Amino acid sequence: MNVLIGVTGSIAIYKTCELVRLFIKNGDNVKVVMTLSAEKFITPLTFEALTLNKVLNEKNESWAGKENHIDYAKWADIFIIAPATAHTLNKAYNGIADNLLLQTYLATTAPALFAPAANTNMYLHSTTKKAIKNLNCIEANSGLLACGDEGIGKMAEPNEIFLRALREVNRDKFWENKKVVVTAGGSVEKIDDVRFISNFSSGKMGEAIAKAFYIKGADVTLVSSKKHNLTKEIKQIKVESAKEYLDAILEENPDYLIMAAAIVDYMPKYKSGKLKKEQIGEKMVLELDENIDILKSLKDKPFKKIGFKAERDEKNALKYAKNALNKKNLDAICLNLLTKNNFGSDENEIFFITKDKEILFPQDTKENISFRIVDAVKNI
Numbered sequence: 379m380n381v382l383i384g385v386t387g388s389i390a391i392y393k394t395c396e397l398v399r400l401f402i403k404n405g406d407n408v409k410v411v412m413t414l415s416a417e418k419f420i421t422p423l424t425f426e427a428l429t430l431n432k433v434l435n436e437k438n439e440s441w442a443g444k445e446n447h448i449d450y451a452k453w454a455d456i457f458i459i460a461p462a463t464a465h466t467l468n469k470a471y472n473g474i475a476d477n478l479l480l481q482t483y484l485a486t487t488a489p490a491l492f493a494p495a496a497n498t499n500m501y502l503h504s505t506t507k508k509a510i511k512n513l514n515c516i517e518a519n520s521g522l523l524a525c526g527d528e529g530i531g532k533m534a535e536p537n538e539i540f541l542r543a544l545r546e547v548n549r550d551k552f553w554e555n556k557k558v559v560v561t562a563g564g565s566v567e568k569i570d571d572v573r574f575i576s577n578f579s580s581g582k583m584g585e586a587i588a589k590a591f592y593i594k595g596a597d598v599t600l601v602s603s604k605k606h607n608l609t610k611e612i613k614q615i616k617v618e619s620a621k622e623y624l625d626a627i628l629e630e631n632p633d634y635l636i637m638a639a640a641i642v643d644y645m646p647k648y649k650s651g652k653l654k655k656e657q658i659g660e661k662m663v664l665e666l667d668e669n670i671d672i673l674k675s676l677k678d679k680p681f682k683k684i685g686f687k688a689e690r691d692e693k694n695a696l697k698y699a700k701n702a703l704n705k706k707n708l709d710a711i712c713l714n715l716l717t718k719n720n721f722g723s724d725e726n727e728i729f730f731i732t733k734d735k736e737i738l739f740p741q742d743t744k745e746n747i748s749f750r751i752v753d754a755v756k757n758i
Contacts, residue, residue, distance in 0.1 A: 379406045379547060382454035382486070384479045385425070387415025388461035389524040390495035390533035395420075397460060397536040398428045404540075411435070411450060413466075413479050436478050447478055451485035456547050459483070461495035461533045462515075464506045471509035489546045493539050494518045498529030516542050517610075538609040541589060549595030552756055558596040559632040560588040561639035563603035566618040569646045569664065570653045578721035579640035581606065583686075583714075583744050587636055588612055590748035601626045602639065620645070620670040627676065634682045634755065637673055638712075640721075645669045677707040684755055685711040692717055699731055709758050712751065730754045 381401045385394055401408050410425040411434040422433035432438070432445055439446050444453075451457070459466065459479070466480070470492070475481045483490060492515045500506060501518060516539055519532040534542075562584020564577040581604035588600040592612050599613040600606060601623055606614060615626045620641050627635060644666035653662075673685050685708045689695035692715055699713040713729040718741070726747050728739040739750045 380455045381406050381408045382457045383410050384459040385412045385416040386463045386466045388495045390461035391419045400540040447482040451482050454488040457486050457490045460493035462492040464496040464500040467509040495533035496531045498531045501531040541609045544593045553594045553596040556596045557632040558591045558634045559599045559630050560636045561601045564640040565620045565642045567645035568648045570649045580722040584638035586744040586748040590752045636684045638686045673706040682709045688714045690716045
């Protein structure tokens with residue numbers, strides 16, 4: 379993907395360096411166009427070192443080659459203006475192109491995404507609010523601003539802008555207005571108020587799947603026992619017990635459920651407070667009851683249900699997965715062999731199984747596997 383980043387004069391410019399790094403790490407080609415005001419905060423050399431491409435500015439635009447705003451505009455698959463000052467937002471909305479960056483904006487036919495950064499009063503001014511409403515903007519965050527004021531106006535975090543940009547380019551009409559709930563992490567079942575039973579699930583697979591569905595254009599909710607660094611455009615619900623997972627799923631009532639969370643099979647009889655060692659003695663004996671089987675509880679719900687099954691028994695794993703598929707009335711199940719990739723790894727290999735076919739997604743990063751899962755789910 380060819381990513382063109384426009385940089386305007388704001389202290390938030392330091393975040394843009396991290397944004398560039400995220401695209402480079404993703405394997406994208408990045409070029410930068412800067413305003414003269416932006417160069418007061420950071421030199422073009424910084425972005426040239428990061429991107430290995432010439433930064434376009436007012437002083438070096440040339441029509442002898444391709445280093446001009448028309449060629450940069452044609453080159454781009456997406457144009458991201460980050461940070462976008464109130465000054466730039468209002469000019470862009472009104473079609474004013476009195477600098478190189480805004481001329482590039484008017485010249486490109488690629489999707490344009492603005493990441494506003496401004497003092498709270500400037501951000502909330504009626505003219506700026508109108509520009510933000512009508513331009514394709516990612517909402518700023520609230521907090522302590524560089525000027526010392528507290529309020530909205532902090533440029534969105536680089537990861538938020540990165541994910542939103544990927545969504546702008548890769549969205550699939552099929553997923554528009556489709557509500558997808560993804561579960562992640564491992565359930566936490568309390569013994570008392572300081573002890574619990576859980577498992578080693580990291581939540582990485584569920585997080586990657588939530589990102590993939592978001593990038594493809596779905597309305598995504600991530601229900602997890604873990605903390606995830608995502609965009610606020612992905613709704614997150616923090617849960618612990620299996621019952622909390624189930625309640626959250628029922629409350630959301632999605633079109634698709636991707637059950638990637640590892641739910642503890644047995645739960646202890648909870649006791650409030652803290653069990654004292656003196657009361658327990660030399661041996662602690664836990665009485666365990668069978669836990670809620672979330673997917674079995676949802677078997678009659680009309681939405682699409684995709685389960686996950688982790689197995690170590692390679693010989694019988696496929697049989698166990700197919701049994702779960704039928705028993706729980708699933709539309710598909712993803713079989714993960716822990717002998718190849720244990721909990722917490724960054725890669726995975728998945729067998730995507732439906733009632734009439736089995737598809738192997740060979741060893742790859744969890745991010746790449748997630749996109750293959752999204753495409754497979756679309757076709758069930």
